[in-house]
Amino acid sequence: MASDAGVRTATALPRRVAMLSMHTSPLAPLGGRETGGMNVYVREVAARLAALGVAVDVFTRRASVGEPEVTPFAPGARLITVTAGPKSRIKKEEMPELTATFADGVEAFRAREDLRYDVVYSHYWLSAAAGAVLAPRWGVPHAAMFHTLAEVKLRARASESEPPVRIEAERRLVQSLDRIVAATEHERRLLTQIYRVPAERVAVIPLGVDLEQFTPGDQAEARSRLHLERQGIAPDARLLLAVGRIEPLKGLDILIRAVAQLNERQPAVLAIIGGDDRAAADVAKLSALAEELGVAEAVHFLGSRPHEALPDYYRAADVVVVPSFYESFGLVAVEAMASGVPVVASRVGGLASTVADGRTGYLIAWRCPEPFAEKLEVLLRNEQLRRALGAGAAERMRAYSWDAVAAAVGALLGALAVEGQTAASA
């Protein structure tokens, strides 16, 4: 009966959840080397789970001396900063040996506050390694989301390299978890095929978008609010936009090559949002490529922008391009579509399920510039088509709300907590 199911879902919510986000804080500025979709996910899901009545503590590693230990960031959701290793930003490569110390710090906080967590929900393999210490210690279930998996990245772009410690840890962790949350059916298949995880231990819950913030809007008004001309972009330019962390897996080299081809037939400007000081080497390489191809003046690196500023950037764009070699989900594409802009994206990972080819934009099967240039030209030459695909995109994205994601995560974690209590009392 529907009402029974409703009651079960409501009563099955866990009371208190420990979310682990060891290597990056959900409150850190976005667009840096290590800050992107996962940070948005942890922040949004924690806040919205808390809004459903779940007490949520998110634990992250202290990356500077001044950070307070406890930062409430939404009613019922707190960020807890735990010291493990140097109180400064360190490379991810230095973190594997700190996972046990991080777990000890989380336990020390829990013991001091005399709390009982019903379930651990870890993010990225480093947190899953810490969670694998904590969950058995607390006698509670452990769920995790990997966000990216080393073996999948290595298969996606030949030049990628991942440390053996990560590859081995992920192979071990996927077998020890009570549940893995995958963003798409495609990721579930990868987990079953590459990692041999039984399908029933993988739950598919997508990521979401703030449908009140990312809404369609007038392009000219968005452009004037952004003062694009002050950023070197003419107010009436045909504008392509790429947003995200700047790293080779994002395929920006392919996009710059596509812009060079496109510009021979249809002038366009490319704005790239994202990147912090640690992306300087990658930005320099991409700038050199643009220079070499004679399109340096058409390619603008705007640096990272706060999440709140992005709706206007999407609205200002004619097309958002996501030329990645892999995306486990690809929030940028979803945000852009929710903002009513067509997306041209690689047919990889989550992008293949969020972008509807020919209805919300185009999916490109090959990681090479020609097909990107071809579809971008079609779109830039046809305003009516852009409007139609943009409207289709906004409509399709109504299914992706963070509230729905949090409800699904809450139900999953609640069911796991009940299983855990049953197992403990048996």
Ligand code: UDP
């Ligand atoms: N983002 C941002 N400012 C930037 C760059 C990125 O707010 O300067 C946000 C972007 O809006 C999106 C997230 O970072 O929410 C990137 O997520 P995505 O899933 O596209 O990529 P990932 O970082 O997970 O590889």
